[in-house]
Amino acid sequence: MTTTEQLQISDVSVLSAAGAGLDALRTRLRRPAAAGAAPGGEPAAADAGHYAGLPGRVAAVPDFRITDFVPRKGTKNLDRTTALGLAAATVLKRGLSERAGVSEESWAATGIAMGTVVGSLRSSVELDVDIIEGKGIDLVNPAVFPNTTMNCCASQIAIWHRLRGPNSTLANGTVSALSALRYAARLIRCGHARRMLVGGVEELSPHTAWGIRLKKDVDESVVIGEGAALLALEPAGDDAPPALATLTACEVMFAPDRTRAGRTGALRRAVTRVTAAAEAAGVEVRLVLPGAVGTVDEESEAAALEPFDAERVDVRQAVGECGGALGAMQLAAAVALGQPGTGALVTGIDDSGAVAAAVLTVGGRA
Numbered sequence: 001m002t003t004t005e006q007l008q009i010s011d012v013s014v015l016s017a018a019g020a021g022l023d024a025l026r027t028r029l030r031r032p033a034a035a036g037a038a039p040g041g042e043p044a045a046a047d048a049g050h051y052a053g054l055p056g057r058v059a060a061v062p063d064f065r066i067t068d069f070v071p072r073k074g075t076k077n078l079d080r081t082t083a084l085g086l087a088a089a090t091v092l093k094r095g096l097s098e099r100a101g102v103s104e105e106s107w108a109a110t111g112i113a114m115g116t117v118v119g120s121l122r123s124s125v126e127l128d129v130d131i132i133e134g135k136g137i138d139l140v141n142p143a144v145f146p147n148t149t150m151n152c153c154a155s156q157i158a159i160w161h162r163l164r165g166p167n168s169t170l171a172n173g174t175v176s177a178l179s180a181l182r183y184a185a186r187l188i189r190c191g192h193a194r195r196m197l198v199g200g201v202e203e204l205s206p207h208t209a210w211g212i213r214l215k216k217d218v219d220e221s222v223v224i225g226e227g228a229a230l231l232a233l234e235p236a237g238d239d240a241p242p243a244l245a246t247l248t249a250c251e252v253m254f255a256p257d258r259t260r261a262g263r264t265g266a267l268r269r270a271v272t273r274v275t276a277a278a279e280a281a282g283v284e285v286r287l288v289l290p291g292a293v294g295t296v297d298e299e300s301e302a303a304a305l306e307p308f309d310a311e312r313v314d315v316r317q318a319v320g321e322c323g324g325a326l327g328a329m330q331l332a333a334a335v336a337l338g339q340p341g342t343g344a345l346v347t348g349i350d351d352s353g354a355v356a357a358a359v360l361t362v363g364g365r366a
Contacts, residue, residue, distance in 0.1 A: 007185055008236040008243035009360070010100065010195075013092035014332045015084055016227035016319040017041070017059040020091075025329070026336040028318045040225060040320065043204055050206035055213050056220040059320050060204050061227055070160065077143040078156065080203040081120040084228040085153035086160060089197060092230050093161055100241030104162075111165025111193040113184040114154040115176025115200035116324035119169070122205040123147035153201055165193040173350030174291060175252065176200055177229070177327030178358055182250045184233050199230035200328035208323065217351050218321050222294040225320020229328035231335075243363075244335050248343060249277035250358040258353045260300045267304040267349055270357040275345065278359045283343040285359065288312045289330045291348030294321075301349050308345070313337060331360065338362030 014021060017040025018028035040059030043051065051058060066075050066083040069090045078086070089112075096102045118124075127148050131137050146152050151169040158167050166187050172179040177200035184196035202208070204226035212218055233247065234240055251273045255266035278285060285308065292301040293314045315330045316322075322329060327348055334344035340363030347357045 005189070006236040007188060007233055007247045008240060009245040009247065009335060010232040010234055010241040010243060011092055011096050012229070012231050012244060012332050012335050013088040013095065014227070014229045014329070015061050015064065015088050016229070016322070016329060017061060017223065017225040018319055019062055022332065022336045025319070025332060029313055029315070029333055029337060040223070047206055051209065054209055056222070056224065058204060058209055058224045060225075077141070077147070079120040079123045079147040079152070080205070080226075081116070081201055082147065082153040082156050084203060084226065085114060085201040085230075086157055088199065088201070088228040088230045089157040089161060092197065092232055096232055096241060102241065106194060108162060108164050109194035110163045110197060111184070111187060111195070112154045112157055112163060112167050112197045113180035113187070114169045115178075115180040115327060116150065116153070116169060116171060116202060117173060117176065118171060119150035119152060120147050120203060121207045121211075122203065125207050157197070163197070165196065171324065172252070172354050173352050174323060174326045175348040175350050175354050175356035176324035177331065178250060178346065178348060178356035179252050179354075181233070181247070181331070181358060182252050185247060185250060188233065188235065195232060195234040197230050198233050199228065200325035201228040202226055202323035202325040212321060217296050219294045222316060223320035225322045227319060227322050227325050227329060229325060229332045231328070231331060245338070245363065246361040248281055248283055248359040248361045249274035250356070252354065252356045255353040255355060263297060263300040263349055263353065263355065264303040266353070267301060267347060267355040267357065270355050271304055271345070271347060274357045274359045278343045278361075281361070283359065283361050285343040285345045286310050287334065287338050287342065287344040289315055289333055289344060289346045291316065291326055291330055291346070293317065297349040297351065301347060305347065310345070327356065331358070334360045335362060
């Protein structure tokens with residue numbers, strides 16, 4: 001295909017503090033949790049003591065068990081990050097196969113681009129502790145070592161579902177999923193994949209929760225959550241499944257000047273590019289989903305979005321701070337809430353200086 005041909009989102013799978021599926025996410029976004037009530041489920045009982053004294057609240061994906069999605073065999077040593085991503089991918093593949101009749105041959109040409117902050121931080125820390133204070137390097141369980149690698153989740157998805165396309169993980173902070181979207185689009189347009197599963201995943205653990213609170217980049221009123229969201233991205237055409245949305249434009253940039261003015265300027269440039277592409281396609285942006293509300297970058301993002309007179313939805317407040325999965329949750333929310341034929345603008349700023357913006361045209365080809 002050429003660089004000008006359109007790419008569509010054929011399906012979306014979401015696991016968040018709001019629950020499983022787009023309907024649960026849509027309900028939470030339209031009717032946020034009551035004040036004082038944490039969204040989502042409780043963290044594992046074994047971790048309860050590790051959250052003692054943690055400012056703010058935490059929320060897990062409610063009632064999540066990986067064996068509800070895949071057979072039990074082979075799941076014993078999966079970390080939670082991998083389990084969440086694998087569950088989301090399983091739902092996505094099943095939905096497309098049943099609804100659109102996607103063949104196994106087509107799935108074999110499918111790749112993965114997954115966004116995350118560091119993968120499973122818990123797995124890495126616990127393995128280090130086990131080596132230093134416990135069994136030593138020669139006696140640790142070798143089956144848990146893959147969990148410490150950042151690409152574990154994407155690799156396991158490919159193994160379980162026999163996906164032989166490009167397999168990659170992108171770590172770009174809270175804009176990781178938008179980076180993955182841009183990367184996946186390039187792979188498809190360059191002919192390296194027929195379809196890409198694109199999204200982000202992040203687990204809830206005491207390690208990440210304490211790190212977020214001690215860093216103080218996110219307001220304590222924002223719940224620390226977790227989740228996974230995946231989109232099926234593929235070329236639009238007569239042989240493609242019905243589209244939920246079209247990828248109109250996506251830009252990822254970096255602000256070398258990490259002051260408020262520098263980040264605002266970088267994000268404004270990214271937003272200008274994607275909205276110019278939307279205007280050229282005759283798409284009007286009527287929904288804005290900012291990614292920095294409740295963080296130290298909120299003012300920078302607000303300044304970049306000041307010209308837009310459109311409905312705004314705060315996804316982070318609805319599902320919690322979920323790191324590299326946040327951008328994927330925003331994209332899923334755009335599909336869930338956008339009006340057919342209109343544009344949804346998704347933006348984000350990471351404290352590293354990375355900024356991103358994307359426009360989806362909801363409801364199929366523009």
